[in-house]
Amino acid sequence: MAPILEIKNLYKNYGPVEILKDINIAIEPGDFLVLVGPSGCGKSTLLNCIAGLEPITGGDLMIGGKNMTDVSPKDRDIAMVFQSYALYPTMSVAKNITFGMKVRGVDQATQTRKLNEVASQLQIEQLLNRRPGQLSGGQRQRVAMGRALVRDPKLFLFDEPLSNLDAKLRVEMRSEIKKLHQTLGATMVYVTHDQIEAMTLATKIVVLKGGVIQQIGSPAEIYNKPANLFVADFMGSPAMNLIPAKARAGGAGAQIEIARGIGEPLVLVDKHAPALPEDVILGLRPEDIAEAGFRAGADVQDATCLVDMVEPAGADTYVVSELGGKQVTARLHAETVATPGEMLNLSIDMSKVSYFAPDSGQRLN
Structure with missing residues (x-):
């Protein structure tokens, strides 16, 4: 099976400063890849490179077997869920979710069908006529996920989507995302600094420090056989x-x-x-x-x-x-x-x- 995302020898510099150094990752369709590491390790930058929001300095980035290095974000067949939700405040929930389809010229019947499917999946049917300002943080997060889901993309990208929620809601939303991954069989790349989140969600974890990959493996491999002292100390609570x-x-x-x-x-x-x-x-x-x-x-x-x-x-x-x-x-x-x-x-x-x-x-x- 060809990898759905393949990153080869990727470098990212801001002027003379190297942010990402020689990144090599490949994931299969249906994988849930979690990028984890302390603040400033380069994980959000790497996600933005995958999305096309940041140009890469060197290396190759393939999605679905095609080189995406110079392809604009809208043509990469990806959907992104941000930490800030990035919803349109003046539009209803339904319009927020269908807006992208409308821009791409999807017919009204398909828009309505997809909206209803996603609303029932995320249990937000009763919120469709409200505006984002009338919703709780968890409800906004669901709407942002709904907007991504209707795209049916090759790759879902999540940038610390739960960091604005309180502890109890984070655990609930974590279960939701895991359930979504299982039912959709979608391929997801997810950024977090929370190693518990990484352990519970991922099929594959990439641990980053200072723009360098420290270890790639399943949650069990990373937990039981950490590659170095940094991974041993970072993954697990209490730490090793x-x-x-x-x-x-x-x-x-x-x-x-x-x-x-x-x-x-x-x-x-x-x-x-x-x-x-x-x-x-x-x-x-x-x-x-x-x-x-x-x-x-x-x-x-x-x-x-x-x-x-x-x-x-x-x-x-x-x-x-x-x-x-x-x-x-x-x-x-x-x-x-x-x-x-x-x-x-x-x-x-x-x-x-x-x-x-x-x-x-x-x-x-």
Whole structure:
């Protein structure tokens, strides 16, 4: 199957400043690609390059197998949903949704049919005669999506569409967008700085930092096997614990030694560790540290830690200890009994450990 969007060696400069550097991405029809990264990493610029709102400095950009580098936005067969909704304030919802079709000379019967289809899909039938000023943020967002949906384009582009909504509404709209993607089988490119949004929506995630792609992969790959320290720290909430450690080749695998706040260092044995340098950073997700005895398995090892802080969070209890001079968070059961200043027996799932080189930050396993 030919990629519906293919970006090859794309560069974007503003004068002497490089904003995007050597971007290579390909997505198949039906993919949901999420561009994620901190503010200023270039993700909205990349979306604008795909839309044709920004010219590219170098490289190629193909949509549906055709080179779009010099094609104007209106001829790219895309529909875009902006953060600001960009609705016409003086027009009714119905007119906002059908306006693009009217401009393109689509006949009235088709306009009406598409309007009704989209209105029922987004559950906004009762809003069609209102104006944008009479709508809530969530309703405006639905109208902006409706305007994109009637286009039936090759590619939907979303630029942080939920960032103006409150937390509860964001979660609801996220589900709506996911459902839309599943029912339409449409191809979507979506920009967000919210890594939870990225994890829940995407079939494929691109993590950007400073205009450079750090990693491309499925949500599971990005979460379980981050390519470097930046991705490990950025994706996941709470973030992955990144603990300085010493590695020594042992009889079977490696011995990993981690300084503890008090007493002897913690020594863990990893039978499956690759050849490691002496200084490593051990990455461990909070949920891979459990109460001792809670998780069975050949790769589970016990660790006794001094509790610094306990944070009840409804379904979970977060327990913070010091390991390797860093604050390390364990995600434990709500019923966990832990007291600051006391020791707690924990177990670590060594099959889930990531190793990183301290100097380059690159993944080692």
